[in-house]
Amino acid sequence: MNWAAEIDELHRRRRLSEACGGPTAVARHHAAGKLTVRERIDALLDADSFREVGKLAGRGSYDAHGVLAAFEPAPYVMGLGRIDGRPVAIGGEDYTIRAGTGFGSDRRKGGQGGFIEDLAHAYRLPLINLVDGTGGSVDTARRKGYTVVPGYGQDGFERSVDLLGIVPVVCAVMGTTAGGPAMRAILSHWSIMVKGQAQIFAAGPPVVERAFGVKLDKDELGGSQIAVDTAGSIDNAAEDEADCLRQIRRFLSYLPQNVWEMPPPVVCADPVDRCDDALAEIVPRSSRQAYDMRKLLGMVVDRDSLFELQPTFGRAIITAFARMNGKPIGIVASNPMVGGIVDARAARKQGHFVELCDTFHLPIVFFADVPGLMVGVASESEAILREGVRARYIGLQVSVPVFSVIVRKCYGVAGGGFIDRGGLNFKIAWPSAQWGSxxxxxxxxxxxxxxxxxxxxxxxxxxxxxxxxxxxxSPFRTAEAFAIEDLIDPRETRPYLCQFIDALQGRLRSDLGPKSKVGVRP
Amino acid sequence: MARIEIKSDITGTLWQLRSKVGDQVEAGATLMVIESMKMEIPVITEDAGVILELLVSETQPVAEGQVVAVIDG
Incomplete structure (x- = not known):
């Protein structure tokens, strides 16, 4: 072989990259209960599907004879892989190498723009970012000899913004994250963080202590209780890394590869004509009493197909992906366990989810039991009117088919947000339904x-x-006047919806592509 | 055993106490019911344990996030 020496050198350098930050750094990382970025990628993707790009990137130092004496791999690993047989672009910071900070390469590999985001854009592939980096450092000034304006050079995020209109973007926060990587995590369709192990904030505890003199640990400032449950900055929380990677696969299973493709159907083993008798009894006679909407949804959609987004934030509303006769749909449902009363957070969650479904051509089914918007000084101070109206504005701009199932209450501004006026305006009600201003x-x-x-x-x-x-x-009077399209036996909800969702697939197929939106949201 | 604070999910009025100090409660038990906008909203414990404190009484206003009970779980 003419090139044997060079080919050996190439393989030697690949092995150096596979060692991440070296045995000591990797052992420390493992001791903290964390997987390395390479282990994460392998665990997430289909077996043996990872084709790494840019594995030789890093900082080499050479001896007097020009031979590589030492090598520090680039602190970002990326490439092409497959999930459920479908190609994805994937990348993540290697925390074992200088805490995953940048390394001044000619072209950024990924993380904040860079090759992997360009690949996702050019090939129209879903992008997965496994975020585990601490972002910029004041040390950059020392390295460069001058200070830079935010968003300079490679860090512009322009590509990251483009991606949100065309391919699914998932970000998983795996460690302590601030600054640029934190922004990258938010610039996604869906984000997740690992409980106890991941934190995300605009700035960490030392900066907060200096600003306000308050000592906080990093979980108190940006752990999942704040970022997921309280703020909704990150959508879902995972119990551990394995759970996090499982949830990423699950999230992507409902979405197409890009906005020019159909959401992927699966073979449905659950009978379409399954009419669960418990649906006839689940809503209490007293309209004041709560019941379990998640249980209700579970009886209507394909068995075990419900995947909830933001389950702990804005809890008055449940937002979930599911399948009906194998076809992906989006569900927005009231949560009577917290009254179903829409507060500012629930309205924000609803708007974001409806926009997500519309972008990727998932039909939306509303299950309404909504007494109204939350009243009171606290709620008004959180701009309940603006958030509530914004959710309706987004709802009125969607072009995917929408159904409203009125389970019980449907009142006022919030109730109107559960009704599709932009499209077919198709409303079916249960006998327990009631509505009005x-x-x-x-x-x-x-x-x-x-x-x-x-x-x-x-x-x-x-x-x-x-x-x-x-x-x-009485809903019977409204049905007589055909002011509601149908009043149904609750047990018929599944076959009824399945038939219409099957029928609208052609409409979805004829309407693919990016969504253009005009106007200024209130 | 750990001291677990139970918070209200919603702003409203305490309508009905369904437990008392010293009760042994199972995970998922309803400790009290809050009324908000004519809806009855159960306050549920996610952990089993013994009720150490009940911090509100019936008809008293309750704010979202307010600690309404403490259990030893």
Whole structure:
């Protein structure tokens, strides 16, 4: 072989890269309960599907004879792989090498723009970022000899923004993350972090202590309780790394490779005509009482197909992917266990999810039991009106087919957000359904004040008006007037929806491509 | 055993106490019910344990995130 020496050298250098930051750094990383980026990539992808790109990138130092004396691999590993047989672009910081910070290469490998993001863009592949880097350092100034404006050179994020309109982007926060890598994590369709092991913040505890004199540990500042449950900055939390990687595979299984392709169907083993009897009993007669909407959804969608996004944030609304007769759909459902009352966080979650479904051509099914927007000073201070109206604005711009299943309450501005006015305006109701501008109990006194006050027995008159309005509120009367498209036996919900979702696949196919949006959101 | 704080998910009024100090409760038990916008919202413990403190009484207003009970679980 003419090139034997060079080929041996190439393989030697590949082995040097596979050693990550060296045995000591790797042992320390493992001791902290973390996998290396290479182990993560192998665990996430289909077996033996990783084709690494740029494995020889790094910092070499040479002896007097020009022979490589030492080598530090680039702190970012990336390439092409497969998940469930479909190609994906994947990359992640190698924390064992200078905590995954940049290394001044000619072209960035990934992480904040770079080759892997360009690949995802050029080939229209889903992008997965396994974020485990600490971002910029003031040391850059010493290295460069000058300071730089944020977003300089390779760190512009322009490509990261483009990707959000065309391919699924998933970011997983695997360690302590701030600055650029933290921004990268947020610039995604869906993000996840590992409980106890990952933290994310604009700036870490030392900066906060210097600014405010408050000592916090990194979990108190940016652990999953803050970032996922309280702020919704990151969507889901994982129990450990294995759970995190499992959830990434699951999330991607509902989405197409890009916006020009159909969401991938699976073979459905669950009978389409399954009519669960428990659906006829799940809603309590008292409209004040709670019930388990997740259980209800589980009886309607394909068995075990429900995957919830942001399950611990904005809990008045449940947002989930699921399948009906094997076809992916998006679900927005009220959560009666917390009253179903839409607060600012729930409205924000709804808007984001509806936009996600619309972008990737998943039909949306609403399950409404919504008494209204949250009232009160705290809620008004969180801009409930703006957030509630924004969710409706986003809903009115979608072009995928939308269904509304009115399970129980559907009132006011929040209720309107569960109804599709931009498309077919297809509403089916259960016999437990009730709707209006506001519930009868709250509205009678305000609407009939004069009449009530003028009566001999005002309390009795109020009750009379209330019971008259209640009779008119029967969903059967609305169905007679065809002001609701159908009133169904709750047990029929699954076969009913499955048939329409099967039928609309042609519409989805004829409507593929990026969504253009105009206007300014309120 | 750990001291576990149970918080209200929602702003409202305490409508009904369903437990008392000293009760042994299972995971998933409803400790009390809060009324908000005419809805009854159960306060559920995710952990089993013994109720150490109940920090609100019936008809009292409750804020979202307010600690309403403490259990030893």
């Amino acid at each position: 506001l519930p009868v109990e709250g509205g009678v006194k305000a609407a009939y004040r004069r009449e009530i006050e003028a009566a001999d027995d005002p309390a009795r008159r109020e009750q009379e008006i209330e019971s008259e309005l209640r009779r008119l509120a």
